[in-house]
Amino acid sequence: xxxxxxxxxxxxxxxxxxxxxxxxxxxxxxxxxxxxxxxxxxxxxxxxxxxxxxxxxxxxxxxxxxxxxxxxxxxxxxxxxxxxxxxxxxxxxxxxxxxxxxxxxxxxxxxxxxxxxxxxxxxxxxxxxxxxxxxxxxxxxxxxxxxxxxxxxxxxxxxxxxxxxxxxxxxxxxxxxxxxxxxxxxxxxxxxxxxxxxxxxxxxxxxxxxxxxxxxxxxxxxxxxxxxxxxx
Amino acid sequence: xxxxxxxxxxxxxxxxxxxxxxxxxxxxxxxxxxxxxxxxxxxxxxxxxxxxxxxxxxxxxxxxxxxxxxxxxxxxxxxxxxxxxxxxxxxxxxxxxxxxxxxxxxxxxxxxxxxxxxxxxxxxxxxxxxxxxxxxxxxxxxxxxxxxxxxxxxxxxxxxxxxxxxxxxxxxxxxxxxxxxxxxxxxxxxxxxxxxxxxxxxxxxxxxxxxxxxxxxxxxxxxxxxxxxxxxxxxxxxxxxxxxxxxxxxxxxxxxxxxxxxxxxxxxxxxxxxxxxxxxxxxxxxxxxxxxxxxxxxxxxxxxxxxxxxxxxxxxxxxxxxxxxxxxxxxxxxxxxxxxxxxxxxxxxxxxxxxxxxxxxxxxxxxxxxxxxxxxxxxxxxxxxxxxxxxxxxxxxxxxxxxxxxxxxxxxxxxxxxxxxxxxxxxxxxxxxxxxxxxxxxxxxxxxxxxxxxxxxxxxxxxxxxxxxxxxxxxxxxxxxxxxxxxxxxxxxxxxxxxxxxxxxxxxxxxxxxxxxxxxxxxxxxxxxxxxxxxxxxxxxxxxxxxxxxxxxxxxxxxxxxxxxxxxxxxxxxxxxxxxxxxxxxxxxxxxxxxxxxxxxxxxxxxxxxxxxxxxxxxxxxxxxxxxxxxxxxxxxxxxxxxxxxxxxxxxxxxxxxxxxxxxxxxxxxxxxxxxxxxxxxxxxxxxxxxxxxxxxxxxxxxxxxxxxxxxxxxxxxxx
Numbered sequence: 001x002x003x004x005x006x007x008x009x010x011x012x013x014x015x016x017x018x019x020x021x022x023x024x025x026x027x028x029x030x031x032x033x034x035x036x037x038x039x040x041x042x043x044x045x046x047x048x049x050x051x052x053x054x055x056x057x058x059x060x061x062x063x064x065x066x067x068x069x070x071x072x073x074x075x076x077x078x079x080x081x082x083x084x085x086x087x088x089x090x091x092x093x094x095x096x097x098x099x100x101x102x103x104x105x106x107x108x109x110x111x112x113x114x115x116x117x118x119x120x121x122x123x124x125x126x127x128x129x130x131x132x133x134x135x136x137x138x139x140x141x142x143x144x145x146x147x148x149x150x151x152x153x154x155x156x157x158x159x160x161x162x163x164x165x166x167x168x169x170x171x172x173x174x175x176x177x178x179x180x181x182x183x184x185x186x187x188x189x190x191x192x193x194x195x196x197x198x199x200x201x202x203x204x205x206x207x208x209x210x211x212x213x214x215x216x217x218x219x220x221x222x223x224x225x226x227x228x229x230x231x232x
Numbered sequence: 233x234x235x236x237x238x239x240x241x242x243x244x245x246x247x248x249x250x251x252x253x254x255x256x257x258x259x260x261x262x263x264x265x266x267x268x269x270x271x272x273x274x275x276x277x278x279x280x281x282x283x284x285x286x287x288x289x290x291x292x293x294x295x296x297x298x299x300x301x302x303x304x305x306x307x308x309x310x311x312x313x314x315x316x317x318x319x320x321x322x323x324x325x326x327x328x329x330x331x332x333x334x335x336x337x338x339x340x341x342x343x344x345x346x347x348x349x350x351x352x353x354x355x356x357x358x359x360x361x362x363x364x365x366x367x368x369x370x371x372x373x374x375x376x377x378x379x380x381x382x383x384x385x386x387x388x389x390x391x392x393x394x395x396x397x398x399x400x401x402x403x404x405x406x407x408x409x410x411x412x413x414x415x416x417x418x419x420x421x422x423x424x425x426x427x428x429x430x431x432x433x434x435x436x437x438x439x440x441x442x443x444x445x446x447x448x449x450x451x452x453x454x455x456x457x458x459x460x461x462x463x464x465x466x467x468x469x470x471x472x473x474x475x476x477x478x479x480x481x482x483x484x485x486x487x488x489x490x491x492x493x494x495x496x497x498x499x500x501x502x503x504x505x506x507x508x509x510x511x512x513x514x515x516x517x518x519x520x521x522x523x524x525x526x527x528x529x530x531x532x533x534x535x536x537x538x539x540x541x542x543x544x545x546x547x548x549x550x551x552x553x554x555x556x557x558x559x560x561x562x563x564x565x566x567x568x569x570x571x572x573x574x575x576x577x578x579x580x581x582x583x584x585x586x587x588x589x590x591x592x593x594x595x596x597x598x599x600x601x602x603x604x605x606x607x608x609x610x611x612x613x614x615x616x617x618x619x620x621x622x623x624x625x626x627x628x629x630x631x632x633x634x635x636x637x638x639x640x641x642x643x644x645x646x647x648x649x650x651x652x653x654x655x656x657x658x659x660x661x662x663x664x665x666x667x668x669x670x671x672x673x674x675x676x677x678x679x680x681x682x683x684x685x686x687x688x689x690x691x692x693x694x695x696x697x698x699x700x701x702x703x704x705x706x707x708x709x710x711x712x713x714x715x716x717x718x719x720x721x722x723x724x725x726x727x728x729x730x731x732x733x734x735x736x737x738x739x740x741x742x743x744x745x746x747x748x749x750x751x752x753x754x755x756x757x758x759x760x761x762x763x764x765x766x767x768x769x770x771x772x773x774x775x776x777x778x779x780x781x782x783x784x785x786x787x788x789x790x791x792x793x794x795x796x797x798x799x800x801x802x803x804x805x806x807x808x809x810x811x812x813x814x815x816x817x818x819x820x821x822x823x824x825x826x827x828x829x830x831x832x833x834x835x836x837x838x839x840x841x842x843x844x845x846x847x848x849x850x851x852x853x854x855x856x857x858x859x860x861x862x863x864x865x866x867x868x869x870x871x872x873x874x875x876x877x878x879x880x881x882x883x884x885x886x887x888x889x890x891x892x893x894x895x896x897x898x899x900x901x902x903x904x905x906x907x908x909x910x911x912x913x914x915x916x917x918x919x920x921x922x923x924x925x926x927x928x929x930x931x932x933x934x935x936x937x938x939x940x941x942x943x944x945x946x947x948x949x950x951x952x
Contacts, residue, residue, distance in 0.1 A: 051447060052446075053443060053446070053447075072446065072451070073443075073446040073447055074445075074446040074447075074448075074449050074450055074451045074452075077446065077447055077448060077449035078449040082447075083447050085443075085444065085447065089444055089447070090444075091436075091437045091440040091441060091444065091445075092440055093436060093439070093440050094433060094436060094437055094440065098427070098433045098436075098437075101430055101433045102430075102433060102434065102437050102445070102448045102450065103448055103449075104430060105430075105434075105448050105449030105450045106448070106449045107449075147448065
């Protein structure tokens with residue numbers, strides 16, 4: 001079966017200096033993969049390359065068997081690749097509703113997006129006329145996530161979902177990610193070493209210095225990480 | 233908009249000031265339904281003109297993140313194109329309007345986006361300001377080149393001058409009625425477009441984050457192009473509507489939109505309804521002044537100065553709203569600058585004096601023959617350079633934008649006229665500088681509160697205010713009285729303002745100024761200026777007083793400009809208000825920035841260029857180059873999108889390695905060559921062995937003498 005995403009010897013970076021040094025990774029349709037690693041490992045660069053924001057300097061990115069090297073990010077987004085970037089992936093000067101309007105470029109109607117977003121995150125419904133920059137961190141992340149959850153993407157890329165958020169909010173967001181996974185969506189989640197992600201992932205990959213170091217079941221990786229940290 | 237008690241106090245003070253001003257200048261004309269009605273009808277029309285212009289500014293700012301100083305000049309240009317089609321070629325009005333507003337202007341906007349605006353992304357704010365001001369001069373120059381002279385071109389109002397209907401005793405022409413309708417319609421439609429339509433929301437989204445916009449599936453490049461197309465169309469609509477009212481004159485049409493900056497500032501550059509309100513306040517306020525107030529002689533321009541005053545007050549009194557524009561921080565670009573030693577500055581100054589003495593003494597062949605210039609051109613060049621020098625510490629080192637150097641220069645000229653105009657004594661120059669310094673310090677007060685764009689607007693308002701209210705006073709400059717400024721008396725010499733001695737004196741003054749400024753830069757004051765440029769917050773945490781630092785640097789800058797102005801006065805012998813206008817001051821700022829605003833040598837570069845454009849125009853004698861002195865600086869400023877470093881930087885890099893004592897410059901050049909080989913060197917040592925040959929190759933390029941012989945073990949490891 002053709003994998004949803006396939007990276008072959010992927011190399012990419014900034015200003016002629018590679019950050020990724022030959023990544024090989026496959027995500028099957030409906031699979032949830034956690035991409036873990038310390039700061040500077042190249043996780044965000046990997047997501048930026050898959051979503052078309054950075055052109056690879058070598059290797060290939062294939063979606064459903066099609067080479068998509070050099071395809072513009074907006075075309076990939078319309079084709080079903082949805083990246084929720086790290087930090088707050090919202091437009092701060094636009095209202096909640098206007099942020100949702102921006103999701104309609106994927107072809108889904110605003111009424112459908114609004115209905116689903118406010119149902120999933122009722123708090124957003126209460127704040128639809130408020131500018132996104134004035135929302136709390138958790139609400140902003142919910143708004144960013146609602147783009148992913150209302151536009152039916154084929155591949156979801158989540159970058160540091162838990163960054164700077166209270167554990168309760170993180171738990172709520174991962175609950176939603178779990179629901180998406182159950183619907184059969186392919187998901188690649190980047191986190192530093194958050195344990196929360198291992199609860200929803202089918203497979204975990206550890207990246208260090210632009211290379212994949214370990215691939216395994218979430219439970220095994222979780223144990224290895226604990227040993228690495230605690231010397232067990 | 234949340235207002236603080238200080239904001240309320242400022243608004244109350246402004247209203248009280250307006251009431252007192254009205255009471256003091258009340259004309260005594262009867263206040264009746266007819267007179268008030270007439271004032272309102274004309275005021276609303278005027279307000280509508282401002283509203284159309286200002287809404288274009290606001291839309292461009294909200295959809296592109298760039299405050300387009302060229303908006304007025306673009307509108308002026310499209311008004312000329314419309315006139316050409318409609319009245320010169322007698323095309324039917326609907327076709328001419330449709331072609332200009334719906335085809336040519338949008339296409340022009342897209343071209344502008346492609347060629348200029350795209351390259352401005354992520355650049356420092358100062359560069360964005362200069363490039364758009366450069367565009368303003370560029371469009372003015374282009375229009376003046378295409379349509380030469382003000383040869384009584386008449387843009388007829390729509391539906392003729394006579395028709396219309398009676399309202400409150402005033403005849404409202406159909407053209408004015410159309411203007412009002414268009415203003416209201418635009419306010420409503422643009423609001424709907426920006427907040428209710430997907431494309432409008434996307435235009436605002438692109439300003440927030442281009443990358444996120446593309447991740448939603450929208451193409452930011454197309455959206456930006458559309459935003460500029462819309463902005464250009466709005467400029468065209470404004471220009472076409474305004475031209476019959478203001479006259480088809482390049483400067484007048486451009487300045488109407490500069491006046492509309494005040495209305496846009498009321499809307500804090502974002503809110504269309506507030507902008508509309510601001511425009512109406514402006515229009516009705518101006519008409520109120522014309523209908524019911526009488527100003528004494530020198531203040532007869534007070535109604536024209538109202539937009540300037542309002543802009544100054546609004547920028548200072550209202551809380552500033554800033555778009556969260558990512559990646560276009562006002563921070564300076566990364567700078568690796570060598571701090572010039574005093575000896576280098578002194579040597580450079582000496583070389584300049586030698587060159588000028590030789591040239592003015594006729595020792596340099598061909599220069600005079602080719603340029604056709606006498607010493608007087610050299611005098612103009614050097615005076616311009618001295619005035620430009622005033623901006624080096626202020627804008628180049630302290631990062632404070634100032635579009636009013638000519639206002640300071642004019643003030644200095646007036647002070648010299650007053651204190652030593654009869655005698656021409658040299659101490660008058662120092663007095664002029666000293667007396668101008670407090671005016672600069674006054675300008676520093678808004679600078680304490682304002683940064684970047686808002687400071688630029690405040691300085692423009694300051695310059696225009698001086699132009700309309702100060703220099704027009706007969707007690708300041710009495711052009712009719714024939715007051716003359718005497719030749720300069722200096723150390724027993726009498727130096728004619730157009731003579732060789734004066735030129736040499738100016739050159740010595742310029743060289744001494746450069747050395748003095750370099751000494752200041754190397755002092756603790758200079759370091760403070762650069763600290764506030766890099767980060768005001770960080771400077772404040774180090775205990776640097778922002779108020780004191782800004783007041784001092786503005787004071788010094790104004791003193792230098794005032795000194796330059798006094799020198800200008802001696803050259804000109806007579807003064808008149810038209811010598812110190814805002815528009816004349818803009819090329820001075822632009823040419824300095826093109827040279828590289830942080831370098832005193834750029835002032836000389838700017839001075840030379842000022843003359844060069846005039847000389848080229850005269851020598852070539854091509855009629856299509858008639859507006860080269862505006863077009864040239866404008867286009868040079870726009871070209872900064874390609875080279876943001878400034879011309880002097882590149883010249884310095886090229887020539888300094890030739891100087892025997894500049895070992896550091898040669899080293900830098902070699903490193904530059906070496907870094908250009910980075911790609912070739914690539915990941916050497918990380919993914920392939922770094923051998924002895926590579927070491928030798930690298931050493932050769934870096935010019936490093938290998939003192940430590942390679943050991944066999946190092947080679948055998950095959951890497952570092």
